[in-house]
Amino acid sequence: xxxxxxxxxxxxxxxxxxxxxxxxxxxxxxxxxxxxxxxxxxxxxxxxxxxxxxxxxxxxxxxxxxxxxxxxxxxxxxxxxxxxxxxxxxxxxxxxxxxxxxxxxxxxxxxxxxxxxxxxxxxxxxxxxxxxxxxxxxxxxxxxxxxxxxxxxxxxxxxxxxxxxxxxxxxxxxxxxxxxxxxxxxxxx
Amino acid sequence: xxxxxxxxxxxxxxxxxxxxxxxxxxxxxxxxxxxxxxxxxxxxxxxxxxxxxxxxxxxxxxxxxxxxxxxxxxxxxxxxxxxxxxxxxxxxxxxxxxxxxxxxxxxxxxxxxxxxxxxxxxxxxxxxxxxxxxxxxxxxxxxxxxxxxxxxxxxxxxxxxxxxxxxxxxxxxxxxxxxxxxxxxxxxx
DNA sequence: ACCTGAACACCGTTCAAGT
DNA sequence: ACCTGAACACCGTTCAAGT
Numbered sequence: 001x002x003x004x005x006x007x008x009x010x011x012x013x014x015x016x017x018x019x020x021x022x023x024x025x026x027x028x029x030x031x032x033x034x035x036x037x038x039x040x041x042x043x044x045x046x047x048x049x050x051x052x053x054x055x056x057x058x059x060x061x062x063x064x065x066x067x068x069x070x071x072x073x074x075x076x077x078x079x080x081x082x083x084x085x086x087x088x089x090x091x092x093x094x095x096x097x098x099x100x101x102x103x104x105x106x107x108x109x110x111x112x113x114x115x116x117x118x119x120x121x122x123x124x125x126x127x128x129x130x131x132x133x134x135x136x137x138x139x140x141x142x143x144x145x146x147x148x149x150x151x152x153x154x155x156x157x158x159x160x161x162x163x164x165x166x167x168x169x170x171x172x173x174x175x176x177x178x179x180x181x182x183x184x185x186x187x188x189x
Numbered sequence: 190x191x192x193x194x195x196x197x198x199x200x201x202x203x204x205x206x207x208x209x210x211x212x213x214x215x216x217x218x219x220x221x222x223x224x225x226x227x228x229x230x231x232x233x234x235x236x237x238x239x240x241x242x243x244x245x246x247x248x249x250x251x252x253x254x255x256x257x258x259x260x261x262x263x264x265x266x267x268x269x270x271x272x273x274x275x276x277x278x279x280x281x282x283x284x285x286x287x288x289x290x291x292x293x294x295x296x297x298x299x300x301x302x303x304x305x306x307x308x309x310x311x312x313x314x315x316x317x318x319x320x321x322x323x324x325x326x327x328x329x330x331x332x333x334x335x336x337x338x339x340x341x342x343x344x345x346x347x348x349x350x351x352x353x354x355x356x357x358x359x360x361x362x363x364x365x366x367x368x369x370x371x372x373x374x375x376x377x378x
Numbered sequence: 379a380c381c382t383g384a385a386c387a388c389c390g391t392t393c394a395a396g397t
Numbered sequence: 398a399c400c401t402g403a404a405c406a407c408c409g410t411t412c413a414a415g416t
Binding site: 032033034044045048053054 | 388389390391
């Protein structure tokens, strides 16, 4: 507390937390320095002292998202089922904070977000018998599919069809198709 | 030409065209009313008279993109090859103006963009023998795949793998996997 | 019908000044 | 070390005033 002005003292962690709440509930555009200052009960300029400028603040937000991503565990007996379970778990986790995921994606931090599952999936692909030189492609395709289903979650329902299609159904259809293809590749190799 | 002020007269078409060039070459964020006015050689406020506000201007830009999308023709002998050719043609066309595609997507106009190919692909799916009640899902999945490959084009290369993977390769892998799955569904039905 | 500048309410950011 | 208000250069938009 600042005795002279009557305004609260603020920490960097506090700034980041409130900023994260604004992004989660009102979207990235709603994160303005003035609104943030208001909700913190501090002057706009004090934010700059703690976290640098808006760009660095968003970077800190993304860093925290990545750090918060707990290590996901594979479930199932076969490599196919274990890969599917990892993809679903990742998707579920990312869907809790889609706004922040979009921010992370814009800043090319998607790789970092996928790091926890990346190695686990690669291991399952090896068990499955996929040739080593096809692992990179498979990982990329799977990651694309997961991130897509999170980033495009809002639009998929109104994707211009006569009947509405469930987002999960689309996700599962393509995931199954990819796993079929990977198993086929492993079999012929 | 306005004789009194020496500034050029401007038409709505002109505004939209210059705005489109700014978006294509410098991105959507670069499209500010003041910059647009500068490049047009007119006052900021005259833009409002011709195209309404920024929001309506972007809508007009998207409308024009959709209108410009020529009807794409399928190539190949089999339904599978014809669907693949439509997906590739669509992708190629959208890749010419990725910034505008992103704008159209944000505004939920993706369905309209896909309208030209939507019907053509549905026809091929019917020839292939896919049950009618699975057509909507297949269309949605294919559209998701095409739009993804355009929207995520910038990030795919740095997607955090050891070796870089070609974007076209990822696109073709998943496309082939989906077509395999659809053919299998058609066969068992 | 068309174009204009002035004005308003927003942005992010810098900086000198406080304690 | 931490917080502040004033000021600057940007935004989009409105409006009364011109021709």
